[in-house]
Amino acid sequence: MNTLVNIENLHAGYGNTQILSGVDLDITEGQVSTLMGRNGMGKTTTIRCLMGLLKPFKGQITIAQKDMIGAAPYQIAQAGVGLVPEGRHIFPSLTVAENLRATARPIADGWTQERVYDAFPRLSQRVNNLGFQLSGGEQQMLAIGRALMTNPKLLILDEATEGLAPLIREEIWSMLGRLKKDGLSILLIDKNLDELSRISDRYFVIEKGEIVWKGDSPAFHKERDHVEQFLHL
Numbered sequence: 001m002n003t004l005v006n007i008e009n010l011h012a013g014y015g016n017t018q019i020l021s022g023v024d025l026d027i028t029e030g031q032v033s034t035l036m037g038r039n040g041m042g043k044t045t046t047i048r049c050l051m052g053l054l055k056p057f058k059g060q061i062t063i064a065q066k067d068m069i070g071a072a073p074y075q076i077a078q079a080g081v082g083l084v085p086e087g088r089h090i091f092p093s094l095t096v097a098e099n100l101r102a103t104a105r106p107i108a109d110g111w112t113q114e115r116v117y118d119a120f121p122r123l124s125q126r127v128n129n130l131g132f133q134l135s136g137g138e139q140q141m142l143a144i145g146r147a148l149m150t151n152p153k154l155l156i157l158d159e160a161t162e163g164l165a166p167l168i169r170e171e172i173w174s175m176l177g178r179l180k181k182d183g184l185s186i187l188l189i190d191k192n193l194d195e196l197s198r199i200s201d202r203y204f205v206i207e208k209g210e211i212v213w214k215g216d217s218p219a220f221h222k223e224r225d226h227v228e229q230f231l232h233l
């Protein structure tokens with residue numbers, strides 16, 4: 001199996017404050033990987049470096065074996081990485097259809113609006129509604145749909161089900177399961193261990209800007225108590 005993204009010895013922070021001090025993270029094609037850690041440990045900072053939104057102090061980032069450190073966000077998108085950011089950030093004054101069209105990068109046999117509506121039937125009933133008129137769950141589905149319309153090789157979801165109702169969470173988790181079956185590589189930033197363990201193949205735990213535990217599914221199940229200790233206060 002091929003390595004899609006490789007992050008090595010990543011150091012980054014804000015101004016003079018160092019947040020990441022040597023993060024190593026590798027993502028294998030076709031797998032679901034999970035980055036976990038308590039609040040403020042550096043998960044979003046790691047993703048911001050990968051997406052070209054924050055310039056790292058040092059380290060290496062490759063996407064499909066190509067050096068991408070310091071690349072601009074549009075170049076990361078072109079390299080096939082799509083992000084569903086924490087807090088969704090859909091366009092509030094555009095309709096659902098316009099939101100989906102806004103970032104689309106069509107390819108042959110790729111994602112279309114119809115495919116997104118098939119995947120999230122709730123959205124198909126809201127096509128002409130404006131972003132701000134949607135419920136939190138519908139906004140999250142739209143944010144995922146919008147990322148899929150860029151036809152990514154790797155889809156990153158930062159706290160995808162945070163604050164959503166159980167039924168909506170379930171819809172999103174089963175949708176992610178279907179995307180995995182279709183062969184999409186996914187990186188989840190999440191803390192819901194029960195739901196994660198249904199689809200995740202590999203796990204990384206970050207603490208104070210370093211990966212302190214990593215393992216595959218069998219290792220996670222065997223050492224779950226140990227992993228949970230990193231996630232609790």
Ligand SMILES: Nc1ncnc2c1ncn2[C@@H]1O[C@H](COP(=O)(O)OP(=O)(O)OP(=O)(O)O)[C@@H](O)[C@H]1O
Nearest residue numbers: 014017019037038039040041042043044045046086
């Ligand atoms: N723009 C910023 N300027 C200064 N400090 C920041 C900025 N963004 C984040 N930080 C700090 O960097 C640290 C890591 O934040 P980060 O968002 O990466 O954490 P996280 O692991 O994603 O946590 P959370 O689950 O709370 O989102 C925190 O201490 C945070 O306060």
